[in-house]
Amino acid sequence: MSSIIIIVLMIAFMYFFMIRPQQKQRKEHQSMVNHLKKGDQVVMISRLHGVIDEINTNDQTVTIDCEGVYLTFDLSAIARVIPSKTQAAEAQPASQAAVSEEPASEASDAPASEAAPASESAQAADDQKPAESDSADADK
Secondary structure (H helix, E strand, O other), X not given: OHHXXXXXHHHHHHHHHHHHHHHHHHHHHHHHHHOOOOOOEEXXXXXXXXXXXXXXXXXXXXXXXXXXXXXXXXXXXXXXXXXXXXXXXXXXXXXXXXXXXXHHHHHHXXXXXXXXXXXXXXXXXXXXXXXXXXXXXXXX
């Protein structure tokens, strides 16, 4: 009787730690493949980076543009999709975007008297450059 319990426990262990995670990973990969579109940047399982040029759902293939070289792969060969900058910006919560914009707006509201010394120092640096080039010309 105890040997049957051990066998059942081993099967349950294998299911929860091997089979179930693999099924979850397969579902995530299938979802990623279903949402692919032309222009997405992808990484293949061979670590080849490229941009999707064409998706053929009938043959389950994808054509990848790798700096002018067009290669055809199975859809299952796509390891991951690299999120574009626009998708990353959309994923950023609005609260974080508002916080990151506040310091920039405060800096632009600075009085003109504080901005003037910075422009004067830049102008003084510009005045010194011709003097240095005149002395360099005199040395020649």
